[in-house]
């Protein structure tokens with residue numbers, strides 16, 4: 140068996156830390172069921188990120204829509220900053236206390252993956268960034284990881300099932316295994332070209348046996364105009380100066396008339412590699428860098444009990460509004476009862492937290508992944524990465 144939960148286990152509240160189960164038992168025994176508001180916030184972001192993206196919301200809605208609660212939230216793909224509540228649940232505490240573990244898990248991981256993807260995409264600019272990291276994570280999570288990589292800004296995903304979920308064709312090149320089977324890169328590439336339909340771009344992997352420069356020339360001569368790109372997955376032990384390897388291969392292809400051949404790079408690419416490689420790379424395959432993104436440490440905290448502000452040490456009590464100026468982008472956190480304020484620039488602040496659920500009724504439609512992605516790319520444009 141796979142060591143994973145069934146969806147029903149999550150909906151039934153079985154994926155809960157036992158102390159919530161015990162809390163529920165005690166509250167029931169003492170007939171204590173207070174009406175509370177609980178907010179989800181991150182006080183810090185991993186790796187000193189200045190901002191992050193909220194993701195995992197569609198799954199959180201799937202979990203909460205059978206609960207008798209009201210939820211306000213940022214929409215999926217919204218940029219948020221430390222200390223801003225991204226979601227608030229209002230209801231009788233017994234009705235949702237056992238779901239804290241699962242809800243946090245849904246938001247923390249998805250938001251980390253989406254944010255990391257957004258950062259890679261920002262660094263890569265117009266160059267495509269493809270999610271290649273499903274293989275580093277439990278396969279049951281692959282579609283979740285790749286969906287969030289995509290909404291964060293990745294141009295494509297590699298896993299077939301992920302492609303179905305996001306409504307995009309999966310992308311890929313060829314594995315070393317194919318080339319090993321043929322014993323020759325050029326032969327493998329010729330077979331690839333013969334067998335696969337014209338909708339599949341001809342991208343040759345060129346680091347299997349020989350020097351990248353000579354393999355580039357071999358496959359370019361084998362396929363000519365039909366060769367769309369070559370992929371450099373050069374092993375770390377052979378990399379030396381990866382930029383110089385790419386630059387040299389570019390030179391050799393160009394002087395032989397193969398300027399149309401694009402360069403894709405993959406294999407342990409980190410954020411700091413991207414600006415270095417951009418002058419010679421036309422696209423990136425990012426694996427572990429995105430799929431193993433740090434999680435966002437959201438916490439769920441009660442901030443209001445029976446209509447009165449009340450919170451633990453270290454948390455600001457009371458229900459809140461998060462405001463954003465549509466003119467200058469200024470942001471503000473104010474008590475929920477405050478009237479909308481006018482920004483210093485003259486424009487009226489807009490609410491970033493909007494009604495999401497009301498006793499099972501969904502107040503906000505779920506956008507298709509491609510639409511969320513488009514909104515993200517616009518939302519993170521111009522934001523500093525450090």
Ligand SMILES: [Zn+2]
Nearest residue numbers: 464467482484
């Ligand atoms: Zn303003």
